[in-house]
Amino acid sequence: MEAKLKHLEFIQNVITRMNTNSFQIKGWTITIISAILAVYAATKNNCFILLGLFPTLMFWFLDTYYLMMERKFRGLYNDVAGISEKPIDIKLFVMKPDLYVKGKYCYCNVFRSKTIWPVYLPIILMLIGIFIYLKSK
Numbered sequence: 521m522e523a524k525l526k527h528l529e530f531i532q533n534v535i536t537r538m539n540t541n542s543f544q545i546k547g548w549t550i551t552i553i554s555a556i557l558a559v560y561a562a563t564k565n566n567c568f569i570l571l572g573l574f575p576t577l578m579f580w581f582l583d584t585y586y587l588m589m590e591r592k593f594r595g596l597y598n599d600v601a602g603i604s605e606k607p608i609d610i611k612l613f614v615m616k617p618d619l620y621v622k623g624k625y626c627y628c629n630v631f632r633s634k635t636i637w638p639v640y641l642p643i644i645l646m647l648i649g650i651f652i653y654l655k656s657k
Contacts, residue, residue, distance in 0.1 A: 524600065527613055531597045534615070538590035542583050546639055549579040553643055569651045573644060580631075580640040588630040592617030595625060 552575045560568040596617055623629065630636065 523613075528597060528600055531593055531600065531615065535590055535593045535597065538586050538593065542586040542590065545579050545583045545586065549576060549583075549640070549643065552579075553647070566651060566654050569647055569654070572647045576640055576643050576647070580636065583640070584627060584631045584633075584636055587633060587636060588625065588627050589617060591630065592620040592625050595620040 553572050556568050556572040556575075560566070593615075596615065596619070
């Protein structure tokens with residue numbers, strides 16, 4: 521039982537790390553886009569607005585990866601937590617999230633997750649809208 525709890529603790533630590541990474545990526549996105557818009561304000565060069573699309577998309581893909589991995593480890597955690605009190609097989613100590621590939625663990629499904637797209641899509645639309653507005657002036 522103690523080994524099972526320790527294993528669950530290891531998995532939970534990975535889940536926490538993935539969650540922290542995801543949160544930090546969102547913060548970096550806002551920081552970098554703000555910096556790019558500040559550079560635009562100083563230079564009035566419209567290319568800086570389009571330049572903001574690249575880091576936003578890159579962070580969207582990276583954030584999706586971390587959320588996907590977090591979901592896979594949550595699936596692993598749930599499987600390990602559901603084990604009965606029989607002796608723990610050594611296979612259970614393998615931390616392979618690759619066993620979870622379909623449904624909510626799929627990269628495409630995570631990409632469209634309600635915790636991902638509402639952060640990045642509005643930023644992209646805002647940058648495109650600003651660029652179009654400035655071009656029409």
